Amino acid sequence: MRTQIINHPLVAHKLTLLRDENTPSTTFRSLVEELVTLLAYEATREVKVEPCDIVTPVAPMTGTRMSKPRPMVVPILRAGLGMLEGMIKLVPNAEIGFLGLKRNEETLEAITYANRLPDDLTGRQCFILDPMLATGHTLMDSIDYLLERGAKDVTCICLLAAPEGVKAVEEHVGDRADVKIVFAALDEKLNEHGYIVPGLGDAGDRLYGVVD
Ligand code: URA
Numbered sequence: 670m671r672t673q674i675i676n677h678p679l680v681a682h683k684l685t686l687l688r689d690e691n692t693p694s695t696t697f698r699s700l701v702e703e704l705v706t707l708l709a710y711e712a713t714r715e716v717k718v719e720p721c722d723i724v725t726p727v728a729p730m731t732g733t734r735m736s737k738p739r740p741m742v743v744p745i746l747r748a749g750l751g752m753l754e755g756m757i758k759l760v761p762n763a764e765i766g767f768l769g770l771k772r773n774e775e776t777l778e779a780i781t782y783a784n785r786l787p788d789d790l791t792g793r794q795c796f797i798l799d800p801m802l803a804t805g806h807t808l809m810d811s812i813d814y815l816l817e818r819g820a821k822d823v824t825c826i827c828l829l830a831a832p833e834g835v836k837a838v839e840e841h842v843g844d845r846a847d848v849k850i851v852f853a854a855l856d857e858k859l860n861e862h863g864y865i866v867p868g869l870g871d872a873g874d875r876l877y878g879v880v881d
Pocket residue numbers: 748801803863864865866868869870871872873
């Protein structure tokens with residue numbers, strides 16, 4: 670498994686605003702969108718392309734276009750939905766599949782409550798959107814879900830990660846597939862409730878409000 674932290678002053682600036690507890694939901698949502706577009710620029714560096722012939726107003730040339738099948742973007746509900754706009758701004762021709770995973774706050778394990786994805790993902794480049802890589806359970810279950818359907822090339826875009834979560838996902842994936850995680854910052858640790866420290870709190874609640 671490969672990991673990449675996007676070290677860029679604009680990412681650091683926007684992430685600091687995002688972490689601030691005084692940042693209201695509307696600003697938080699816009700910042701998530703902007704950050705994902707910046708992360709996605711790097712996360713899509715290996716997206717499959719092919720040559721194509723076009724004619725400019727001046728001359729014929731061979732250009733580049735994205736190959737088929739189109740990439741599959743998979744936001745993990747609920748918080749990953751807040752990342753979708755930022756991703757499709759950059760890759761508007763991607764297909765979108767949904768996975769609903771929620772963590773049990775006592776065991777910290779992930780529970781799948783919804784899915785809307787093709788049964789066959791053979792040959793598809795998949796991009797998972799999940800803002801917080803904390804214990805890693807949600808990401809491990811999501812990656813397994815895609816690998817079981819034939820995906821071999823999976824990139825996860827996260828805003829923040831905890832070292833414990835990165836290690837758990839790395840051990841879980843092993844050499845089963847080419848999995849890459851791109852994130853804006855690697856934080857210090859998890860607290861006893863499984864929250865990333867210093868983190869930004871509950872990403873879903875900050876995007877959409879508290880539900881339970
Ligand atoms: N999920 C969140 O939303 N925040 C954390 O810190 C950990 C998991």
